[in-house]
Amino acid sequence: MSDATREIEALIEMMAKLPGLGPRSARRAVLHLIKKRSRVLMPLAEAMRVVGETARECLNCGNIGTSDICDICQSEKRRNGEICVVEDVADLWAMERGGAFKGRYHVLGGTLSALDAVGPEDLRIPKLVDRVTAEEVTEVILALNATVDGQTTAHYIADLLESRVRVTSLAQGVPIGGELDYLDDGTISAALRARKSV
Numbered sequence: 001m002s003d004a005t006r007e008i009e010a011l012i013e014m015m016a017k018l019p020g021l022g023p024r025s026a027r028r029a030v031l032h033l034i035k036k037r038s039r040v041l042m043p044l045a046e047a048m049r050v051v052g053e054t055a056r057e058c059l060n061c062g063n064i065g066t067s068d069i070c071d072i073c074q075s076e077k078r079r080n081g082e083i084c085v086v087e088d089v090a091d092l093w094a095m096e097r098g099g100a101f102k103g104r105y106h107v108l109g110g111t112l113s114a115l116d117a118v119g120p121e122d123l124r125i126p127k128l129v130d131r132v133t134a135e136e137v138t139e140v141i142l143a144l145n146a147t148v149d150g151q152t153t154a155h156y157i158a159d160l161l162e163s164r165v166r167v168t169s170l171a172q173g174v175p176i177g178g179e180l181d182y183l184d185d186g187t188i189s190a191a192l193r194a195r196k197s198v
Contacts, residue, residue, distance in 0.1 A: 008034070060131070062107030062124055064089050072096075078104050081138035085128065085157065087111055087145055091180040095143060100189035103141075106131060111149040112156055125157065132165050141195055142169040145179045158198040168195040 008030065015026035033041040057063070058070035065071060072078055082103030086092050092105045108123045120126070132140065140161055144150040158167045171194035180188065 061105050062089070062109060062127075063092055063105060072104055078102060079135070081136060082141060083128070083131065083135070083137050083139075084141045084143050086143050086180070087150065087153075091143065091145070094180045094183065095188060095192070098185040098188040098192070100192045101141075104135075108144075108153065111144065111147070111153040113149045113152075120156065123153075125160070128157070129160065129164075132161060137165055139166045139168060141192070142167065142198060143180065143192075144169075146177060147179075154198065167198045169198050170194075171196050 012023070012026045012030050015021055015029055016023045018026070021029065033044065054066045055064055056066065056068065058065055058073055059068050060073040061070060063070040063072060080103050082101075083106050084092075084095060084101055084103060085106045085108060086095065087108055087110060089107055092107055095101050095105070106124065106128050108125065108128075110118055110123055112118055112120065112123070128140075131137065140157070142154040142157060144154045154169055158169075161167050170191040183191075
């Protein structure tokens with residue numbers, strides 16, 4: 001096997017580690033990139049280099065951006081007393097696509113899971129409690145996935161914040177077992193408008 005072949009195989013193996021890509025899909029993607037080297041591969045490599053150097057997690061909410069505090073947290077227009085709690089950044093971006101929510105977010109970084117030994121201290125739950133006090137929050141909206149772990153986490157947070165702030169959750173439109181990142185914008189908007197107390 002030549003050096004060039006080893007490098008291409010290494011790229012295929014790395015691509016296959018991406019969500020939704022297996023070895024065959026990764027091979028097809030790499031072949032496409034090589035064929036479109038100047039129009040796709042080189043600009044993609046440069047974009048990945050820039051993102052690799054500049055991307056960082058927001059110190060306040062956990063969103064991904066290019067500064068220590070993301071644009072949403074910096075915006076005074078978003079300071080309305082509402083914090084929407086999501087499992088990960090993909091869920092935050094899904095909520096933003098819908099355009100219905102005008103407050104701020106809090107990314108937990110996962111859900112509670114006894115099987116995986118993930119407790120409250122492993123997530124950004126203590127930071128959420130701090131934000132509720134510091135930012136004069138009036139409502140926490142739990143937009144967690146409708147999975148067993150998501151609902152366990154939602155109940156834990158609701159119990160924790162019960163006496164401090166109004167806690168609501170998304171309502172109609174989010175199916176049991178559904179994940180926010182796979183829902184359409186209209187479904188997310190309807191669920192956000194029909195939220196209910198936990």
